[in-house]
Amino acid sequence: MAKVEPGMEAMVDVYIFETTGLLEQLDEILLRTEKANEFTEDDINEIFRIMHTVKGSSAMMGFDNLQQLAHKGEDMFFIIREAPEKMTDVGFVYDLVFQMSDLFKAEIDMIQNNDDYEPTDFSEMISRLEKGAKMLKGELEDDGGTAAAAPAAEAEAPAAAAPADSTTVRVFFEDGCKMENIRAFMLINNVKESVDEVEIVGYVPEDIESNQDSANVIIDNGFLMTFRAPDPKAVFTAIENSLNVQSYEVVDNVAASAPAEAPAAEPAAPPAAASGTAPAASAPAAAPAPKPAAAPAEKSKAPEQKAPAAPSSGGGKQSLISVNLQKLDQLHDIVGEIITTESMVISNPELEGLRLESFTKSARELRKLTADLQDTVMSIRMVPLTGPFQKMNRIVRDMKVKLGKDVELVIEGDTTEVDKSIVDNLNDPLMHLVRNAVDHGIEDTSEERVARGKPAKGTVKLSAMSSSGEVVITISDDGQGIDTEKVIQKAERNGLLTKPISEYSEREIQNMILLPGFSTNDVVTEYSGRGVGMDVVKSNLSKMGGSLTVESKKGEGTSFIIKIPLTLAIVDGMEIMVGDAEFTVPISVIKESFIVKRDQIINDTKRGEMIMIRGVCYPMLRLNEKFGLPSDVNDIEDGIVLLIESENRGICLFADKLIGEQQVVVKPFPKYLSQYDIKGQGLSGCTIMGDGSISLIIDVNRLIESH
């Protein structure tokens, strides 16, 4: 992580978390407004708030470049906010802000990952933002300079009585910064000092120097200051640069009427109110705390102080907290241990043969509670797929613009929940597949589509659902489908074929595009075509214990189907014995288990024992021989055979006996053993059983590979 000022290290994490969250929120709002083609007042306020918070916290952390960048973005929305209804052609604003948010994200990434972080120079982007702001301004002025949009002024506002050439601003200080009256006083001094020829005409409340309670008035209504200056902009700058200023707005200086207007109707209601209406409410996982946690007074902020400051926020209180993932893992481990220990107590051999009625009753109660506890802990780690899914919106939007294709992304079932560690690893595979769908899947022109009798607008559908311990994510497009002819030709050219062309089934051919080094696109584009990607996607997914398959119909579209386990930490397993050792085979791969007769075994001199099941020949792997375990069960008729299948490959395992089904908590092998290739032996980890013994978990893919 980047080095920051001493004493700030602890804040960097919070800063990164908050800012990333805010930027995601910003993207979301922009995407939504771009689609709806209008900025509502709430949106603009929200964007403004985000930019302002980012600016403030960046400045706090000493990331000046980021602060400047955010500042320019804020400027732009400041102009927009003055007259939202005048915004007609704002397409360039979106591009600019998206670019800015990308730069921001990249920079934050660097801050997070580089020890010797050097701030990037954003002057180019800044000048572009400035230009954008100028253009916006020009547009505004063309519209007759009716920038006076703020409808309300406080009844007691001096603005009402103020001379026409004076300006009144309403300043809000950061929530919880305390001593607002003193800060207001400092603000006045600051303005006086830094701006030439400024005349402070008056301010409300007037008794800031003497009356402590004026702080509360400022919290509720803001601090109103009327001044006269040849260059009001300089004053605005001075206000912006003052400490702890959260936001300010120009109150209508044309002696606006409407003294009775309710304060709640103000466009710049206190920020807390704005956050109540924020779209963030629809995406709770993405919603960060509504204020900069990096604010210096954060720690000292008492909740009761916030209450009077945001009376209108109603039920908008944050009910989410962010927790270090490590702590969660720790909790998870402890719960796993409790469950193991519980089993050890309840099925303690010393209790055997005793009549223990009330003990058994209590034990049952305890077991129920610990099961609940485990479920709850598991559910804490579960997060909805909303985050990674929403990110795809952005990718489709960018590609749409770049490739000039008319594509719509439809998202379904994004509230499906999966384990946090899986969500984190899903971003890359999803991005590849969505890009692929837009770039390769959808036809190049809408004419082509219309000619095939399809709607001109292409659709890429991203959907998720959970079914029996797995999450199924489908990325489908209604594009041209996979050209199997082309695929097989290409495969032949690249030497990927292992049998005569005529022996390949449609499905096999379609799945060839997942092989390393395969790309049917002859032209390499910015987005795809380099032949990396699909195989990377596949290997990323199988690292998580997931799988990827393709289904396609020529001319109708292609679907990529991802199946991943809900969680990595718990496996539904079948316990088997081999000699003295106990093994766990994930239930999901077991097709069936049966006892075989000796005459069913085919002995192949090259490939060893084989067995024919419903016309398919499977190799037989004796686990005792494979793992070098002495076992009494050597006759194939005495033991049990499990048919397991994974990634379209099958194998039969021969074990001594089945013990039963059990949910097990997966533990990695001890660190000391990481120097040896245990995983290569076909074992993915171990687990502690109820009786305290250790069972080794079989990694079916590796086992098949190693055979």
Place this chain on the structure above:
Amino acid sequence: MDIKELFAKQEEMKQKTLNSKNEKESEITKVMTFYIGDQVYGIEIPYVIEIIGVPHITVVPGIPYYIKGIINVRSKVVPVIDMRSRFGKEEKEYNERTNTIIIEESGVSVGVIVDEVIGVIPVYQKYIANSPDRIGVNDNKFIKYLLEMQDGIKLVLDVSKLIFDGDMFITEE
């Protein structure tokens, strides 16, 4: 810590104690002693987490012969090394005197199976013999220093070498 450092530190400590308390000799550390065959070995107490018997060992394929497998120590999965076999001695069937000493260094835990734990002895500077080369056995790369005591020589094992060195290395996960 190498021997010179240890000497220096010890010398310093000795001086201090002599000056302040005028004691004869100060204790450097404590060592837990045990038998492997007929030889007495020791492990410095700070590395020792606990001593248990020989629990059920789960055999793990693909590891060297002297690592017997993994055991469950209070819900923690720990690998166990048979010290006889590690030092090239003939393996012996475990009996009720056989102990597993769980040691830990830098977050890596390992159990070592020894013939019999003897006890804990204090170590004074005067016991420490100079060079482990004097014992011409093949296990000397794991020896931190020797203790020459009246009841015989004791070899104190170098735990970090035992865990991190030799023909092994730990890859970070």
